Amino acid sequence: MPDNGYVALLVVVSAAVTWALRALPFAALAPMRDSTVVKYLSVHMPVGVMLMLVIYTLRTVAGDTALQLVWLAIAVVVTAGLHLWRGSALMSILVGTVTYVTLMSLWG
C-alpha cells in the first residue's frame, strides 16, 4: 500500500495545478470578455467540449478485445438512447454504467 505522506503530496500537487488552471485564465482573459470572438467561442464551445470529453474517456475505458469493444458500444448506445428517450441524467448514467459493468464482469 502506498505511503500516506506520498499520496497526500500527490493530492496537494494536483489540486494546486488544477486550481491554477481554473483561476488564472480569468485574470488573463478578463479584458477580452466583451469581444465578439470570445462571445462566439462561448456560445459554440459547450457541446464540442463535452463531446471531446466523451471521446477522451472512451479511450481510457476501452478494453483490448473485440468483444470488450462491442460491450462498450452497447453501453454507449444504451446511455445515449435512454437519455434521448427519457432525458433523465441520473437514470441514463446508472443504467448505462450497470450495463457496461455487468457485461464486462460476466463476459469480459
Next chain:
Amino acid sequence: MPSSPDPEHSTRRVLQLSAPIGLAFIPLGMALGFLVVHAGLAWWWAPVFAAVIYAGSLEFLMVHLAATAAPVATVALTTFVVNSRHVFYALSFPLQRVKGLPGKLYSTYTLSDEAYAVGVSAEARTWTTRPILLMQVCFHLLWVTGAGLGGLVGERLPIDRLEGLDFALTALFIVLTIDAYRQRPDRLTAAIAAACAIGAWLLVPGQMLVSAFAAFAGALLVRLLVQRRAERA
C-alpha cells in the same frame, strides 16, 4: 424586489436544475471510491481526493498514479495536461457575476466540467453570486458524499470482480453532450469537435485532450472568420 428573490434564482429552482447532474455524482463518486479501495489505498482517500482535487476524470487517473507510486513530476504534468481544458472555461463561465473574493476563489476552485455546463446554460443566464455558488456547493458536497460512500461500501464488499466502473464518467459526459446539443443543436460544431478529438487521438495520443481543445478553438475561430467574410461579400 429585493425582499423576494427572483423565481429564477430561488434555492428550489437552482437545486432543480443542478439535481439531475448532481445526483449522478453519487454513483459516479461511488465508482471512484470502489477504484480507490480496488487499488489498495485506504478508503478515506476517496472523499479526500473528491474534496481537495475535485476534478472527476483526473481523480480516476490519480488513483492509478498513486497505486503505481508515480513520481510527483509525472503527477503535476498529468494534471496539467488533463485539466488544461479548464483554461478555455474562463472564456465563457460567468465569474464576473460572482461578487466578493471568497466567492470568486471558491467558484474557481470548484469550476468542474459540470459546473461549467450548468453555469453557461440558458437557464443560468441571469444567475448571480448566490445561485452560482449554491450550484457549485451542491455539486461539491454530492461528489464528496458519493466518494465517501463508495470507499466505505467498497471496503466491505467483494468488488474485485467488477470491471468497467470508470464508464460512469463516460456516461456522464454523454448525458452532458446531449443536453448541450439540445440547448443549441449545431451539427457542424459537434462534427468539428469529433474530428478534433479523433485526430488528436491518432496524431498525438500522449497529449490528446489539450491538443483536441486547442484545435477545436482554432477551428471555431476560422469558422467565425469565414462567416464574417461571407457576410461582407
